[in-house]
Amino acid sequence: KAGVTQTPRYLIKTRGQQVTLSCSPISGHRSVSWYQQTPGQGLQFLFEYFSETQRNKGNFPGRFSGRQFSNSRSEMNVSTLELGDSALYLCASSEFDRNYGYTFGSGTRLTVV
Amino acid sequence: QKEVEQNSGPLSVPEGAIASLNCTYSDRGSQSFFWYRQYSGKSPELIMFIYSNGDKEDGRFTAQLNKASQYVSLLIRDSQPSDSATYLCAVNRIIKTSYDKVIFGPGTSLSVIP
Numbered sequence: 001k002a003g004v005t006q007t008p009r010y011l012i013k014t015r016g017q018q019v020t021l022s023c024s025p026i027s028g029h030r031s032v033s034w035y036q037q038t039p040g041q042g043l044q045f046l047f048e049y050f051s052e053t054q055r056n057k058g059n060f061p062g063r064f065s066g067r068q069f070s071n072s073r074s075e076m077n078v079s080t081l082e083l084g085d086s087a088l089y090l091c092a093s094s095e096f097d098r099n100y101g102y103t104f105g106s107g108t109r110l111t112v113v
Numbered sequence: 114q115k116e117v118e119q120n121s122g123p124l125s126v127p128e129g130a131i132a133s134l135n136c137t138y139s140d141r142g143s144q145s146f147f148w149y150r151q152y153s154g155k156s157p158e159l160i161m162f163i164y165s166n167g168d169k170e171d172g173r174f175t176a177q178l179n180k181a182s183q184y185v186s187l188l189i190r191d192s193q194p195s196d197s198a199t200y201l202c203a204v205n206r207i208i209k210t211s212y213d214k215v216i217f218g219p220g221t222s223l224s225v226i227p
Contacts, residue, residue, distance in 0.1 A: 033215070043157070043201065043217035056214050090156055101147050101203075102215070104156040 002027065004093045004105035012111045018079040021108045023091030025072050031055075031095065032074040033102065034066060037088040046089075049074055081112045116140060117204050117218035125224045132189040134221050136202030139183070144213070146178055146185045147203040151220070157201055161187065192225045199223070 005024040013019050025032050033056075034046040045058035049068035066076040078085055088109050092102035119136045126132045134148075145164050149157035163169045163176040163185065175188040185204075189196055202218040 035217075042219040045214060045216070048214075101149075101159040101162050102157075103159070107156050 004091055004103050006089075006091050006105035006108050008108060009106065010109045010111075012113060013081050014113055015081055015083060017081050018077065019081060019110060021076045021078075021089055021091075021110075023074045023076070023093075023105055025074070025091075025093030026103055029093040029095055029103075030072055031093065032068055032072065033092040033094070034074070034076050035090045035092060036060075037090055037107075038086075043090070046076065078110075083112050086110060086112045115219075116206070116216045117202055119200075119202050119218040119221045121219060122222040123224050124221055125226055126192050128192060128194060128225055128227050130192050132192045132196065132223055132225070134187040134189075134200050134202075134223065136185045136187075136204075136218055137183055138185070138202075138204045138216075140204070140206050141180075141183065143183075143204045143206050145205040146176070147205075147215070148174075148176060148187045149201040149203060149217075151199045151201060153198070189223075192223075194225045194227050197223055197225050 007022045031050045033048040036044045047054055047066050048056040052068045063079045068074045088107045090107045091105040094102050117138050148161040150160050151157040161174055161176040163178045166178050166180055169176045173190045177186045199220040199222050201220045204216050206214050
């Protein structure tokens with residue numbers, strides 16, 4: 001099976017711009033979760049989608065949003081970028097029963113200048 | 114109190130020794146527990162999960178869970194330099210009947226010295 005695919009791998013944006021990140025989960029996995037990873041805060045949960053519905057959301061401002069398509073691919077959008085949004089954004093794929101753990105994508109490294 | 118806590122390290126052990134990584138969690142309703150390994154510049158990789166009190170062994174790795182003490186640990190026997198990485202503890206919290214949320218600890222950096 002192909003792994004979790006995230007695009008792009010690297011992005012450089014300026015403050016105030018918006019950005020869209022993409023994630024294709026493992027075939028057959030219907031749950032996609034997004035995490036932000038920074039050296040100071042570690043892995044912080046953004047949101048989780050299952051069958052095109054957001055099931056769970058972390059404590060991030062409304063500038064962070066996402067969606068999931070019928071083929072389980074997911075996108076994450078950040079509007080009005082701030083310097084503090086610079087981070088590694090990780091997508092995690094899992095089968096319905098998440099007790100078996102995640103498979104992570106390689107991540108998108110976002111730098112806001 | 115943070116929901117999931119780990120010793121930040123760095124933890125240094127000589128090659129061939131046992132590395133012991135610890136994690137505590139605050140929510141007694143947590144059901145399942147995971148250990149992920151993350152090499153520098155890479156994404157986390159699942160290495161172990163455990164649901165029940167006691168020990169679970171997989172090769173050189175042993176996960177230990179004590180729900181009464183809200184404590185989970187990872188032992189790495191015969192540590193190798195290739196085990197040098199950051200180890201993330203993750204806990205599955207029940208939010209509602211139909212779904213839950215995974216919370217990660219800050220990670221412990223392990224260095225195995227040849």
